[in-house]
Amino acid sequence: xxxxxxxxxxxxxxxxxxxxxxxxxxxxxxxxxxxxxxxxxxxxxxxxxxxxxxxxxxxxxxxxxxxxxxxxxxxxxxxxxxxxxxxxxxxxxxxxxxxxxxxxxxxxxxxxxxxxxxxxxxxxxxxxxxxxxxxxxxxxxxxxxxxxxxxxxxxxxxxxxxxxxxxxxxxxxxxxxxxxxxxxxxxxxxxxxxxxxxxxxxxxxxxxxxxxxxxxxxxxxxxxxxxxxxxxxxxxxxxxxxxxxxxxxxxxxxxxxxxxxxxxxxxxxxxxxxxxxxxxx
Amino acid sequence: xxxxxxxxxxxxxxxxxxxxxxxxxxxxxxxxxxxxxxxxxxxxxxxxxxxxxxxxxxxxxxxxxxxxxxxxxxxxxxxxxxxxxxxxxxxxxxxxxxxxxxxxxxxxxxxxxxxxxxxxxxxxxxxxxxxxxxxxxxxxxxxxxxxxxxxxxxxxxxxxxxxxxxxxxxxxxxxxxxxxxxxxxxxxxxxxxxxxxxxxxxxxxxxxxxxxxxxxxxxxxxxxxxxxxxxxxxxxxxxxxxxxxxxxxxxxxxxxxxxxxxxxxxxxxxxxxxxxxxxxxxxxxxxxxxxxxxxxxxxxx
Numbered sequence: 001x002x003x004x005x006x007x008x009x010x011x012x013x014x015x016x017x018x019x020x021x022x023x024x025x026x027x028x029x030x031x032x033x034x035x036x037x038x039x040x041x042x043x044x045x046x047x048x049x050x051x052x053x054x055x056x057x058x059x060x061x062x063x064x065x066x067x068x069x070x071x072x073x074x075x076x077x078x079x080x081x082x083x084x085x086x087x088x089x090x091x092x093x094x095x096x097x098x099x100x101x102x103x104x105x106x107x108x109x110x111x112x113x114x115x116x117x118x119x120x121x122x123x124x125x126x127x128x129x130x131x132x133x134x135x136x137x138x139x140x141x142x143x144x145x146x147x148x149x150x151x152x153x154x155x156x157x158x159x160x161x162x163x164x165x166x167x168x169x170x171x172x173x174x175x176x177x178x179x180x181x182x183x184x185x186x187x188x189x190x191x192x193x194x195x196x197x198x199x200x201x202x203x204x205x206x207x208x209x210x211x212x213x214x215x216x217x218x219x220x221x222x223x224x225x226x227x228x229x230x231x232x233x234x235x236x237x238x239x240x241x242x243x244x245x246x247x248x249x250x251x252x253x254x255x256x257x258x259x260x261x262x263x264x265x266x267x268x269x270x271x272x273x274x275x276x277x278x279x280x281x
Numbered sequence: 282x283x284x285x286x287x288x289x290x291x292x293x294x295x296x297x298x299x300x301x302x303x304x305x306x307x308x309x310x311x312x313x314x315x316x317x318x319x320x321x322x323x324x325x326x327x328x329x330x331x332x333x334x335x336x337x338x339x340x341x342x343x344x345x346x347x348x349x350x351x352x353x354x355x356x357x358x359x360x361x362x363x364x365x366x367x368x369x370x371x372x373x374x375x376x377x378x379x380x381x382x383x384x385x386x387x388x389x390x391x392x393x394x395x396x397x398x399x400x401x402x403x404x405x406x407x408x409x410x411x412x413x414x415x416x417x418x419x420x421x422x423x424x425x426x427x428x429x430x431x432x433x434x435x436x437x438x439x440x441x442x443x444x445x446x447x448x449x450x451x452x453x454x455x456x457x458x459x460x461x462x463x464x465x466x467x468x469x470x471x472x473x474x475x476x477x478x479x480x481x482x483x484x485x486x487x488x489x490x491x492x493x494x495x496x497x498x499x500x501x502x503x504x505x506x507x508x509x510x511x512x513x514x515x516x517x518x519x520x521x522x523x524x525x526x527x528x529x530x531x532x533x534x535x536x537x538x539x540x541x542x543x544x545x546x547x548x549x550x551x552x553x554x555x556x557x558x559x560x561x562x563x564x565x566x567x568x569x570x571x572x573x574x575x576x577x578x579x580x581x582x
Contacts, residue, residue, distance in 0.1 A: 081474055105478040111471035114570040115493040124489070125479035158574055176479065 026093055027054035028212050029078070029180055034087035036073055036238075046237035047073045048084070053231060053240065055180070055214060060206055062215045062223035063231045066274055070238025071216045072108075075182050078214065079105045091180070101129060104173035106183040110165050112157035118144065118168050119153040125176035143171040146205065163194035170202065174209070183215045187222070196254045199225055207250065220270045224263050225252055232273050241273055358543045367544035375529065376548050382524035383552065386442055387514045390449025394506060398457020399492075399499060405458070406465025406495075407487050419462070423455040427513060431520060440521035445514065452513040453506040460502025464495030497571045500564050507560060511553050526552065 036048040047070040055061050063071040076082040078089060080099040089096045091103070104125065112121045122140040131139070144150050147167040157165055166186055173181055183202075187195040203226055206213055217223050223230045227246050234241045248262055257263055342360045349359035358366075370376045405412045405419075431448060438444040472494050476486035518527025526549045533542035564571060 079478055081478055099477060099480045101480050105474075107471060107474065109471045111469075111475050113472060113475065113490070113493065114574045115496065115568070124475065127489070128479045128481045128485060156570055156573065158570065 028057040028059075028092055029053075029055035029214070030088075030090040030093075031055075031074075031078065032088045032090075034074065034077060034089075035085045036070070036077065036082070037085055048077070049237035049239050051087070051238065051240055053243075055212060058210055058212055059228050060203075060213045060215065060226055061229045061231060062217055062227040063233060064217060064220060064223045064270060064274075065233030065238075065241075066235055066277055067218065068238075069233040069235035071233050072184050073238065074233075075105075075184050075214060075216050078180075079103055079182050081105070101176070102179040104176050104178035104181055106166075106169050106173045106181065106186045108185040108188055110162075110169045112165055112168055112172075114156060114158050116157070117154050118149065118157050118160070121157055121168055122172045122175050125172060129176060139175050140171075143175045144168070146174070147171045147201065161194075162190050163198060166190065166198065167201075170198075170205070174205065174211075178211065180212045180214060183213060185216050185218070188217070188219075195222070200254060202226065203251065220267055220274075221258065221263075223270070224248070224266050225254070225257055230266070230270065232270055234277055244269065355537050355539050358540045362540045363543040363547065366540035367547060370541060370544055370548075376545070379524065379526045379529045379545070380548060380552055382522075382528075383514055383518065383526045383549075386445040386517075386525065387449060387510060387556075389446045390513075391453045391506065391510050393446075394450045394453025394457055394510070395503065398454045398502075398506075399461050401454075402458045402461025403465065403487060403492060403495075406462050407483070407491060412462070419455065419458055422451075423459050427452045427509070428516065431517060434517070435521060441523075445517040445522060445525075448517045449510045449513045453510045456506040456509060457499070457502050460498045460505070461495055464498025465491055467498075468494040496568055497575065500560070500568065500571065503560060504557070507556055508553075511549075511556070515549065 031051065031053045034048050034051040036046075038045045038047055051070075051074060063074065065071050073082060077084045080096065080103075091100055112118075113124070116124070119137075119140045122144060123136045126136045126139060141150060141153065144153055147170055149164060149167055149171065152160060152164070157168055160168070169186065173183075186202075187198050190198065199222060202213075206226075213226075215223070215226060224246055230244045230246060232241045232244065233239065244266060246262070246266065248257060248260055345357075346359045346361065349357045349362075354362065367376070401415075405415055427448070430451060434444040434448045438447055468491050472490050473486070476490040481489060514525070515527035515530065518525035519531045520527075522528040526545060530542060530545045530549065533539075533545055
């Protein structure tokens with residue numbers, strides 16, 4: 001099931017990671033045999049069953065699947081927010097236990113702290129890493145500027161729109177300069193226009209910063225627009241069904257990518273895979 | 282009143298006619314007047330609550346003044362006499378001294394109760410073993426009617442300020458523990474995740490996530506504690522205080538000085554209102570997120 005051969009498309013922005021040589025590169029993230037069962041009062045739910053996945057350096061990879069397929073659980077386990085029953089995760093060859101300082105999480109619920117200003121929220125990960133105040137201020141300014149919010153640095157986050165709030169969420173995660181950015185349906189609660197704008201921004205940030213992103217979504221088009229590879233998941237038990245590569249050239253634009261033959265083919269393929277699960281409830 | 286914006290595409294003459302009549306001078310006029318009426322209504326509805334409030338106070342004072350004039354002054358004073366007594370007591374410094382004395386024991390007791398109650402509640406909320414161990418004790422302490430403890434305070438600390446302060450402290454302490462603990466238990470999972478995911482130590486999570494997230498509960502607890510502690514303050518001063526509002530209330534009662542008694546009760550009431558007001562102002566100024574996010578929880582993310 002696991003596809004450890006990586007995407008070759010869209011990697012041209014990153015040096016040393018193109019072509020077949022990547023096959024010999026060590027993946028930045030190596031996930032092996034993850035099992036997770038939630039024990040409930042009435043029945044146990046197998047959230048993840050023997051999930052293995054390699055994520056390559058600089059790759060944009062999406063986890064797609066119906067709700068309840070364990071994609072968010074997998075992302076939380078990668079980050080260390082949840083513990084797997086068994087299985088291992090290696091980051092650049094190092095076995096992870098608990099939280100890694102080299103990863104950052106963007107939450108579906110955004111989870112900005114209302115008692116802190118926008119700037120204070122962006123600085124929270126830096127505080128935990130012991131970064132000095134003046135340096136924190138410089139970094140928070142830099143990343144808020146990057147997401148276009150330098151004018152609202154001192155306001156409380158609840159005064160911002162949903163899209164702006166999630167921009168803060170992205171800035172907060174990027175500020176700790178993670179090697180791997182984990183994004184859990186970050187735009188799921190936003191309206192269409194805002195979502196598309198933020199997708200494009202994330203694609204730009206990804207190519208500028210050269211980071212690795214693991215992105216969870218149930219929106220097929222979103223996954224195609226952003227990803228080098230799409231991991232399709234299945235529920236009951238949560239498993240990886242298939243891993244598809246996206247070869248669309250970058251930069252992709254919201255206006256054009258939907259009509260591309262590859263998009264259409266991928267979309268129908270993924271949709272069919274997801275639909276075939278409906279009966280298997 | 283509909284607008285005419287749909288007029289370009291009209292299917293029939295009949296419709297045109299009806300639209301034209303809609304835009305006729307009369308209908309415009311009636312529209313304008315309805316707007317005016319609405320504005321008038323708005324301003325009245327803005328004024329009314331205040332007017333009603335003052336009117337109610339005046340009615341009560343008036344009724345009191347009227348009844349008081351027919352009843353022997355020893356049973357019921359009148360507003361005018363009470364206010365006169367109040368000014369007299371202010372002039373000779375009685376009320377100021379009493380308020381200062383009361384405020385001292387109240388502040389000492391409640392500040393200690395606040396800090397230690399929040400600290401104990403926080404430690405319990407963040408340490409499962411301590412929560413299990415202390416939970417029965419907290420239930421027990423919180424359930425005990427504080428008044429029952431007053432004689433014990435006298436035995437331990439004698440009849441003086443110290444006994445009052447400890448008494449007030451105990452009253453406020455349980456309330457702050459209970460509320461802080463309740464707040465700790467319901468800190469949003471999402472906020473906890475932020476602390477964990479960004480690699481905070483347990484200590485950092487406590488101070489940067491859990492305690493701030495518990496602020497609404499702490500303020501609610503402080504309001505309740507303040508009310509109870511004011512009762513405790515008056516009570517202990519009545520029992521054995523040599524000064525303070527409770528003491529003068531007791532004294533004037535004993536000597537049937539009803540006018541002064543009412544004035545002293547009024548002073549107590551004003552002190553309580555001022556303290557509640559300060560707490561409200563503190564919350565609004567320094568912890569404005571509490572109000573902002575409770576009024577609009579969806580935007581609170």
